[in-house]
Amino acid sequence: MQADVSAFFDEATNTVSYVVKDPTSDACAIVDSVLDFDYASGRTDTRSADAVIAHVKDKGLKVEWILETHVHADHLSAAPYIQQRVGGKIGIGENIRVVQDTFGKVFNEGTEFQRDGSQFDKLFQEGDSFTVGAMEGHVLHTPGHTPACLTYVIADSAFVGDTLFMPDFGTARCDFPGGSAETLYASIQKILALPDETRIFVGHDYKAPGREEYAWETTVGEQKAKNVHVGAGRDRDTFVKMRTERDAKLAMPKLIIPSLQVNMRAGQMPPADEEGKTYLKVPVNGL
Template sequence: MSQPIVQHFFDEPTNTFSYVVRDPDSQACAILDSVLDFDYAAGRTDVRSADAIIQYVRDNDLSVEWVLETHVHADHLSAAPYLHEQLGGKTGIGARITDVQEIFGKAFNAGAEFARDGSQFDRLFKEGDTFSIGGLEGRVLHTPGHTPACLTYVIGDAAFVGDTLFMPDYGTARCDFPGGDARTLFRSIQKVLALPEQTRIFLCHDYKAPGREEFHCMTTVAEQRKANVHVHEGVSEDEFVKMRTERDATLGMPRLILPSVQVNMRAGEMPPADDSGQVYLKVPVNLF
């Protein structure tokens, strides 16, 4: 398998890894799961995390072909529009984004002006779709369960799994958001674990399991099969569903879920400004 060059960027406030994935034989690259910095208390955004990616791209004279999302993130805002404006590239996400837009368009009373057809993105990917990064071929696995629209991008020997899996010592994604389902997640994970055992798995988040002092962004299929605390070989689907359902019932909501979903369901754009030109994010009371 081809081996893309992968550079990670870590946003510790949201425990998020973003990536630049490079074709080793050209200057072509893709950006995955970018972060728009957001001070929730002040309601203020910043682009320092995105600027670090831009600097890397320009320092290495790279050409951005894709700005991709593995899913509609609930823990950070996407910087995709800013990166798209600065660097070009087509935006992409899973085709089931329409389900997420329908669910959260209603939840946030987004109004008729909010399109629920995924048209905010340049490309809506389905299971089995392929795309190119220079001479690299990427292919798409639809891996729902955390959200209906979750994708895994398999690019050469690298798989970018979003929130589907974490480091083996931390486990798997929660499934209690609207549209999530633990049984569906288990089956999605089996798709990932069916990849060649040497496949590098790049994670969207790491939270440092107890006893571990460093953040990690990468594991392998072999390591996940052997040691993932939730879905190692031998764990049945029913056992996983029971564990995941009970665990999810103890979890609080992510700190940035309300602003994140409103922005990310719009491909990283803010809601429309009001008549005065001011942009507002909504906080539904007692809804979730």
Template sequence: MTPDITAFFDEATNTISYLLRDPESTACAVIDSVLDFDYASGRTDTRSADAIVAFIRENQLTLEWVLETHVHADHLSAAPYIQQELGGKIGIGDRITVVQHTFGKVFNEGTQFQRDGSQFDQLFAEGDTFQIGALTGRVLHTPGHTPACLTYVIGDAAFVGDTLFMPDFGTARCDFPGGSAADLFDSVQKILSLPDDTRIFVGHDYMAPGREEYAWETTVGAQKALNIHVGAGRSRADFVALREARDATLAMPRLIIPSLQVNMRAGRMPEPDDNGISYLKVPLNGL
């Protein structure tokens, strides 16, 4: 089946959120939503999420899932806000517990922070399936960028998060704690084993040099042939060397510190202090 897909591009973080609809019913899902955040003032805003909420309401859709491909390091998730407005279950990969243990230590979280994934409604493992109306979604565990990355295959569409970018931009970095270039190569091969005409929807686009417009949809066949990091039969060893050399030159994402603390909590802020205000920590020399 071919789901109806509407993309919402957030230029501030180069993130694409997706609204996926079952063409035979009102059932829909949101994938990788964005909560707007101004780091300088510490203020959040829901304008990006509100655009998705308004679309769902205007089209009289029923939200069944609010899905995360992974714990994002470059934007805050709006999953709990969207759930509050429209319902649905928040889902992520079951290896979220690995991420929570890793960054629970980095941010020196106390015992109140549960590291069992219980902040999410559904933890998905390799091969799990779920329904969006008449559509069946299938889960691929695709680690490398993070240990908990998933690809959701729904009908003829695959939502790959940060594992793959557009063919002219390559693949995700693997230098965060728990990342692995070798694991990423293996995960990409799993995605590229899907039928060539499978539509691939990427989590970010940074407009590669020579391109004048943002883009976020490609195909398995195009990735096999043209991806500058893994296409044209590049070997595992060559990819690992290329990816690790490139990662060594990259700066940390601008919003990594707030993003990790919020997203490992399923998009919720840390527990408020005695004055009713939530605070984020900055671990000096910790990342």
């Protein structure tokens, strides 16, 4: 079965969100939604999420899942906003607990912040299955970028989050807490073991040098042959050396501080104070 995939690109964060529809019914899943956030003013906006919601409503779709490939460090999730308006269960990898424990300490969240993943409706693990209408979905645990990264294989399509980018751009960074270039290489081999014709949908695109248009769909076969970091049989040691040296030169994502605090809460803001005001913390020299 071929999934019916609609993509929504947010140029401000270079993020691609997806609506994945069962071609035989009105059932769908939403993958990696975006809540717009202006860091300078501290203001949120829902235009990106509203575009996804409008698509769902215009097509008469039933949202069964709102899936997160991982705790994103470069954009805020709109999962609860979308859930309130069109339903669906929010899912993420079970190693969200590891991420919550790590960043609960970084942001000095105290004992009120639950580190058991209970903010999410479903915690997936390797080998789990689920359905979107008549389509079967399978879960691959693909850590390395973060400990909780998942790849969702739905019908003929794999949603890989940040693990792989387009072949001309390569792979995810591994220098966040809990990241590992060795682990990422092993995770990528899981994805590349899928049938060559499997469609791959990436979580971001940055237009590699020489490419004029944004792109987000490729295949396992194309990644195996052409990915500039892992294609053509590049061995693990060569990859780890390249990835480690490259990561050492990368700046932190612009929205990492608000993103982590919100996304480890399944897209919810931190609890408001007694006056109803919400605040995000900035850990000085903490990242």
